[in-house]
Amino acid sequence: MNHQDHQDHQAVGASVDRVAKQVIDAGLKVHRALGPGLLESAYEHCLAHELGLRGLPVRRQVPMPVTYDGMELDAGYRLDLVVINFNARLFRDGVRRFAL
Template sequence: MGLEKYQELDPELEALAQAVIGAAIEVHRQLGPGFLESVYEKALSIELSSRNIPHACQHPTQVCYRGAVVGEGRIDILVAERLILELKCIDRFEPIHEATVISYLKATNLNLGLLINFRKPRLVDGLKRVVYTPQSPSRTSRPSPLRGESNE
């Protein structure tokens, strides 16, 4: 998983992530690289089920703005309603892949996602943890007046 900064989360979530990584490694060990993402998604779903790890494939999620739904997305696999998995079969991760996971984490109010790239010869070289910690607002929720407007 490289030398990226490791941020520890609650022990149950960490244990869940490790169990999922173990399942993904087993799928990769059995299938190897080279298939489509959908093949790995189905195989990983079977492996998670065999390990009694609750999950949902292609889980719909909504994007809200000021209380209104403005968009929708699909999470590849949502594990135990706590962990987002984004599966890839690509040469290397690009910034957009991490941004996608962060967007899903924001939309679901979750803290941890795993990017898993099944194209790598060694799956451990295709794993990336994505941690999202909501930022506290630096100012009050009331917008400041625009230049030239009064506060009355």
């Protein structure tokens, strides 16, 4: 990894951190406003709205195929929300897990 690659990696990391903080804050705001006990779809819809208000591009119910034996199969999987994919070539390259 050269110096430029390291700087690019740091810039992407900082962008991911900023977006992650916005997503977590939005999730907490929605949960505080709605409280527990609603269907997941209600939280999803409200969270997508809140993220949009914050200027974050968000897509709901994005199909995610399963790759098996070199084929992409539509197994009915859906991603509830996708918030920016940072131009990752593959979806899994843009996926990060956060523990709260």
